[in-house]
Amino acid sequence: xxxxxxxxxxxxxxxxxxxGHRWQLRDWxxxxxxxxxxxxxxxxxxxxxxxxxxLWLVEHEPVFTQGTAGRAxxxxxxxxxxxxxxxxxxxxxxxxxxxxxxxxxxxxxxxGYFVKEFVHRIEEAVLRTLAELGVTAHRVVGAPGLxxxxxxxxxxxxxxxxxxxxxxxxxxxxxxxxxLKISRQGSYHGVALNVALDxxxxxxxxxxxxxxxxxxxxxxxxxxxxxxxxxRSLATHLIRQLD
Numbered sequence: 001x002x003x004x005x006x007x008x009x010x011x012x013x014x015x016x017x018x019x020g021h022r023w024q025l026r027d028w029x030x031x032x033x034x035x036x037x038x039x040x041x042x043x044x045x046x047x048x049x050x051x052x053x054x055l056w057l058v059e060h061e062p063v064f065t066q067g068t069a070g071r072a073x074x075x076x077x078x079x080x081x082x083x084x085x086x087x088x089x090x091x092x093x094x095x096x097x098x099x100x101x102x103x104x105x106x107x108x109x110x111x112g113y114f115v116k117e118f119v120h121r122i123e124e125a126v127l128r129t130l131a132e133l134g135v136t137a138h139r140v141v142g143a144p145g146l147x148x149x150x151x152x153x154x155x156x157x158x159x160x161x162x163x164x165x166x167x168x169x170x171x172x173x174x175x176x177x178x179x180l181k182i183s184r185q186g187s188y189h190g191v192a193l194n195v196a197l198d199x200x201x202x203x204x205x206x207x208x209x210x211x212x213x214x215x216x217x218x219x220x221x222x223x224x225x226x227x228x229x230x231x232r233s234l235a236t237h238l239i240r241q242l243d
Contacts, residue, residue, distance in 0.1 A: 008039060011054075022052040023239055027231075030059040033095055034084060036103070040188040041087075043105055047186055053111075055238060056103040056190075057231045060095035064205060067091050067179055074206040081201055088179035088189040090144070091209030098197030098217070100231045103190040104238055108182065111242065115182060118242075119144055122191050125237035126176045129193070132233055133223050137175060140168050145191075145208065146176040153221045173216035177208060193234060194218065195227045 011024040028036060036058055043054070064075060064083040067090035074092050075083055081094075095101060108118060123139060126146050130137045137146040138159045149155060150173050162168045176193045194217035202215040218225050 008043075024052050024054040025235060025239075026054060026056045028056055028058040030061065030097060033060045033063045033065060036060075037086065037189075040103060040105065041183075044183050044186040044188050047105075047107070047184075049107070049110065051107070053107060053242075054105040055235055056105065057235060058101040058103065059097055059099065059227065060101060062094070062096040062201065064092055064094055064201070067093075069209070071209065074209050075204070076206065077204045079204060081204070086179070086189070088181045090177075090179040092205045093177045093179070093192065093208055094201045094205060094215075095192060096197050096201060098195055098219075098227060100193045100195055100227055100234060101190065102193075102231070102234055102238055103188060104242060106187045106242060107185060108187060109185040115180070118187065119178065119180070121241040122178060122238065123176075125234060125241040126191060126193055128237045128241075129230065129234045130175070133218065133225055133230075135175075135218065135221060135223060138172070140172070143168065143208070143210070144178040145174055147172040148175050148216060148221065150214065150216070153216075169210060169213050173214040174207060175216050175218070175221075193230065195225055195230050 009026045009028050011026055062081045064078055064081055065086040067086055067088050070091045127137050134154050136156055137148055140147055150171055178191045179189050180187055181189050196219040197217055199215055207213045207215050
């Protein structure tokens with residue numbers, strides 16, 4: 001068994017940090033999920049109070065990842081796509097080419113905020129990234145990630161409160177999934193934004209553990225976008241929101 005730490009790609013010039021904090025931005029390109037998962041865990045275990053925060057941009061080979069709350073029955077028919085265990089929160093999701101994945105490796109103690117605010121800041125970065133493309137995304141209480149109205153993904157009306165017992169995802173599609181792990185006040189894992197990918201594998205699972213939840217990408221909404229350009233925009237907004 002190869003136990004060597006996966007090599008980190010070289011850091012590239014990071015977007016402007018409004019608060020002047022040091023960041024390292026690394027673009028991994030397309031790599032298998034286990035490779036970056038191992039590297040994230042090793043980075044977090046080795047970091048010190050002086051280690052700069054990093055933001056990793058990744059595109060993964062097709063894979064289903066099961067979070068710590070994952071239940072086998074939410075994987076309906078994996079077929080030829082591997083299912084791997086993850087130590088992030090949440091349940092099962094899919095990663096594949098055409099999806100922008102961002103992993104913020106952040107010292108939460110040094111930044112001075114708790115996990116709930118950290119999640120909110122990540123979601124806000126995705127909201128602003130999508131807004132640049134004309135897409136209005138929404139939060140759903142108790143369901144981390146971002147959602148769009150299937151009938152009007154470009155409208156600006158707020159979501160109306162859902163009555164008890166009603167389906168909170170009625171009329172919505174999930175466009176971004178979020179799952180985190182916090183160890184020694186350091187975060188890893190992160191957020192996946194669907195740009196232009198094969199959505200069929202999401203039909204093989206209950207996305208994030210929700211039966212019947214529809215998953216969408218920018219392409220299915222009629223938005224043509226270059227994943228690399230979306231990744232750069234998301235990186236800019238994440239660094240600004242996380243400062």
